[in-house]
Amino acid sequence: MSIWRPDPTFYPSPRMATKAPPETLAYVVRLNPNGNGQADAMCVVDVDPQSSTYSKVVGVTEMPYTGGELHHFGWNACSSMLCPNAPHPHVERRYLVVPDIRSSHITILDIKSDPTKPAVVKVIEPDELFERTGYARPHTVHCGPDGIYISALGNPDGEGPGGIFILDHDTFEVLGRWEIDRGDQYLHYDFWWHLGYDTLITSEWGTPRMVEHGVLGEELLAGKYGHRIHLWDLHRRRHVQTLDLGAEHQMALELRPAHDPTKAYGFLNSVVSLKDLSASIWLWYRQNGSWKLQKVIEIPAEPASEDQLPDILKPFKAVPPLVTDINLTVDDRFLYVSCWGTGELRQYDVTDPFNPRLTGTLQIGGIVRRAGHPAASGPLNGGPQMVEVSRDGRRIYFTNSLYLPWDAQFYPDGIRSWMVKVDADPQGGMRFDPNFFVDFGDQRAHQIRLQGGDASSDSYCFP
Amino acid sequence: MDPIGGWLWLSLFGLGLFHGLNPAMGWLFAVGLGLQEGRAGAVVSAMWPITIGHAAAIAVAAFVTILLGYILPTDMLLALTGIALLLFSGWRWLSRFRHPRTRFRASPWELAWWSFLMATAHGAGMMVTPLLTVMAPAAHAMHGDHHHHAPALTDSMLEATLAVVVHTAGMLAAMAGIALVVYWLVGLEILRQAWINTDLIWVAVLAMTGAIALGLGVWNMVSGSLI
Numbered sequence: 287m288s289i290w291r292p293d294p295t296f297y298p299s300p301r302m303a304t305k306a307p308p309e310t311l312a313y314v315v316r317l318n319p320n321g322n323g324q325a326d327a328m329c330v331v332d333v334d335p336q337s338s339t340y341s342k343v344v345g346v347t348e349m350p351y352t353g354g355e356l357h358h359f360g361w362n363a364c365s366s367m368l369c370p371n372a373p374h375p376h377v378e379r380r381y382l383v384v385p386d387i388r389s390s391h392i393t394i395l396d397i398k399s400d401p402t403k404p405a406v407v408k409v410i411e412p413d414e415l416f417e418r419t420g421y422a423r424p425h426t427v428h429c430g431p432d433g434i435y436i437s438a439l440g441n442p443d444g445e446g447p448g449g450i451f452i453l454d455h456d457t458f459e460v461l462g463r464w465e466i467d468r469g470d471q472y473l474h475y476d477f478w479w480h481l482g483y484d485t486l487i488t489s490e491w492g493t494p495r496m497v498e499h500g501v502l503g504e505e506l507l508a509g510k511y512g513h514r515i516h517l518w519d520l521h522r523r524r525h526v527q528t529l530d531l532g533a534e535h536q537m538a539l540e541l542r543p544a545h546d547p548t549k550a551y552g553f554l555n556s557v558v559s560l561k562d563l564s565a566s567i568w569l570w571y572r573q574n575g576s577w578k579l580q581k582v583i584e585i586p587a588e589p590a591s592e593d594q595l596p597d598i599l600k601p602f603k604a605v606p607p608l609v610t611d612i613n614l615t616v617d618d619r620f621l622y623v624s625c626w627g628t629g630e631l632r633q634y635d636v637t638d639p640f641n642p643r644l645t646g647t648l649q650i651g652g653i654v655r656r657a658g659h660p661a662a663s664g665p666l667n668g669g670p671q672m673v674e675v676s677r678d679g680r681r682i683y684f685t686n687s688l689y690l691p692w693d694a695q696f697y698p699d700g701i702r703s704w705m706v707k708v709d710a711d712p713q714g715g716m717r718f719d720p721n722f723f724v725d726f727g728d729q730r731a732h733q734i735r736l737q738g739g740d741a742s743s744d745s746y747c748f749p
Numbered sequence: 750m751d752p753i754g755g756w757l758w759l760s761l762f763g764l765g766l767f768h769g770l771n772p773a774m775g776w777l778f779a780v781g782l783g784l785q786e787g788r789a790g791a792v793v794s795a796m797w798p799i800t801i802g803h804a805a806a807i808a809v810a811a812f813v814t815i816l817l818g819y820i821l822p823t824d825m826l827l828a829l830t831g832i833a834l835l836l837f838s839g840w841r842w843l844s845r846f847r848h849p850r851t852r853f854r855a856s857p858w859e860l861a862w863w864s865f866l867m868a869t870a871h872g873a874g875m876m877v878t879p880l881l882t883v884m885a886p887a888a889h890a891m892h893g894d895h896h897h898h899a900p901a902l903t904d905s906m907l908e909a910t911l912a913v914v915v916h917t918a919g920m921l922a923a924m925a926g927i928a929l930v931v932y933w934l935v936g937l938e939i940l941r942q943a944w945i946n947t948d949l950i951w952v953a954v955l956a957m958t959g960a961i962a963l964g965l966g967v968w969n970m971v972s973g974s975l976i
Contacts (some may be wrong), residue, residue, distance in 0.1 A: 290946050298937035368940060370778035371863070376946045432850050482785050484852040515872055521852035547853075548785055603934035649770050747853060749784050 293377035295738040296365045299748040300545035300616045306677040309736040311401055312741035313382060313656060314705060315356035315404060316729045319690050325349045326356040328395055330402045341722040345402035347395060350409055354389030356669060356689055358733045360427030361743055362434060368745035369481060372431040372555030372642040383434055385424030390415055392424060394458050401737060408458050416442045418449040418460040423494045426476050427725055437477050444495040469525030473512040476540050479520055481747050486518040489538045489554060494550025500691040509533030515570060517577050521585055529579040535561045542614040551639050553621055555609045562671045563587035563602055565609035569639050583642050585609060590654045598695050605653045610688055611672050615679035616741050622671040622682055629655040633716055645714035651686055653696060659706060660720035668701040674734040675741035682708040687730035703730045757884050761912055765919020768873050771947045775799035775864050776928040792932050796925060798857040802864025804917040810874025810907040814881045823882060830878045830964025837872050838956040872955050879962035881912055890943050894917040
């Protein structure tokens with residue numbers, strides 16, 4: 287019957303979590319783009335600067351099936367276990383829950399006995415997921431106070447609606463759909479919550495049909511991709527409010543609510559504007575009992591000549607920033623923004639969330655720029671994409687691939703995949719760690735999770 | 750008051766303290782709500798519904814015990830509560846257990862209902878039943894009545910009510926003390942070290958209480974039949 291004291295990686299508040307010891311291992315999914323029957327894998331990267339294998343892959347666990355595409359993943363348990371309304375503090379953070387966005391498998395990896403050798407302990411077959419939930423293409427994983435929440439892009443036929451389903455904390459059984467009343471929500475992508483306000487937020491990308499064969503130009507120009515976010519009553523599982531960015535702002539993706547449960551605001555990225563190919567960051571916030579939304583950052587496209595651009599961008603003569611991922615530090619002070627198109631990582635001071643201040647920019651890769659790295663002079667391709675921040679906010683890690691069918695459209699010569707690390711100044715500013723460059727070769731690295739938790743893995747009930 | 754009666758009331762109060770110390774019984778919830786709103790007043794106002802919910806859970810156990818006391822001889826009832834406690838702790842030990850949950854910003858009603866469910870599901874009421882079972886006869890022993898005649902129903906109900914009040918007073922004292930100390934002085938860092946697995950302790954206490962109740966009940970029945 288579980289352990290005697292709370293898992294030491296659980297912190298009651300984000301303030302305490304920022305004092306957590308630095309991580310020594312990172313888990314990174316690696317996918318095989320070659321269609322040659324080799325399985326995707328979970329890689330373990332040594333991120334301890336004192337170690338002789340620093341910046342090297344020290345463990346690889348292949349998935350027990352092929353033909354899928356690993357993407358995002360998460361932990362079975364995290365700091366939300368300490369929430370007083372549903373306390374389960376005596377479980378362990380020891381399993382990685384790894385959904386497959388293409389094949390709809392969900393693999394459970396145990397990292398307890400040897401953290402560098404994740405062991406496959408369970409695979410949830412796609413049919414079980416389809417039958418129990420009606421959903422397919424599982425995406426984001428969050429450890430909730432009462433179960434493991436996973437979002438899904440759509441149904442097994444490739445259409446909508448997408449939604450959320452729940453896995454049992456202990457047995458990893460698929461319990462069923464989360465929503466009781468979904469209101470006008472149809473598209474799905476990411477989700478997270480404000481535990482202090484019993485509110486869940488979901489965002490919109492597209493149905494599996496709209497994303498699995500690359501971005502569909504016609505539907506994009508018609509504004510058919512997601513441009514809204516939805517607010518839900520987390521406890522009653524009902525839709526309460528829709529906020530619209532406007533159809534010109536296509537693809538409303540990553541949701542980064544403030545970690546402090548007393549703060550009712552968060553950040554969202556929209557990938558591309560149909561008006562001028564710019565990307566934008568939006569702030570949602572609560573005022574007088576209802577939720578509001580406003581644009582707080584706009585990043586313009588950069589002019590480029592046609593011959594530098596892939597077919598999909600040639601008519602526009604510009605390279606869009608394509609903000610595909612963002613991450614908020616645990617102290618809610620800095621927001622990191624990945625511009626996958628232009629090859630930039632931006633750091634904003636968001637102490638005043640309504641008025642972000644740009645405090646740092648690093649360039650690497652990019653459709654046109656192809657910028658190098660202190661440890662790999664380049665040219666490098668792909669661009670800053672999945673970004674993860676350590677709990678103390680001092681180290682930022684990111685990889686450069688997005689999603690196979692979309693990689694092929696924006697980087698048609700194929701992406702050579704890497705993972706890099708950035709050291710951040712607590713007062714703002716950042717620089718590449720010249721000793722950290724992981725070359726994944728022709729395999730593609732995607733989401734990163736840090737051992738013990740990171741800025742997008744844990745949620746808290748106490749300020 | 751005779752020594753046995755006094756000891757029983759003290760035990761009831763002590764069990765109340767024991768329940769109040771458990772973070773899962775409500776003090777942590779009160780602290781959480783206080784921190785969310787940034788005022789100690791919210792800690793205090795959350796404690797009342799939690800206390801009422803806990804009292805209700807104990808009251809259910811108390812009144813069921815009193816009513817059963819009218820049907821069954823005391824010793825048999827004691828043995829039965831022992832068996833019930835052992836079965837309950839066995840179930841808690843072996844089965845997967847899920848805590849009741851509610852919204853974080855719970856209304857007073859939701860808080861009270863949550864507290865009632867938490868106390869019931871953890872066996873707070875059951876833990877008290879052996880004490881309540883022996884209480885009625887102990888009170889009668891004071892009047893030199895050794896034949897364990899059932900007392901008047903109103904007396905029993907009054908006594909059960911008093912028992913609930915005494916227990917709940919202990920629970921509230923512990924909850925209020927620890928919630929305010931954590932809110933004002935200690936901070937929640939203490940949770941990371943001090944939140945030991947109270948579920949394990951509770952199951953052990955329940956099993957131990959059950960074993961003693963069963964043993965005493967059976968012993969009394971056997972020795973009584975010998976005389």
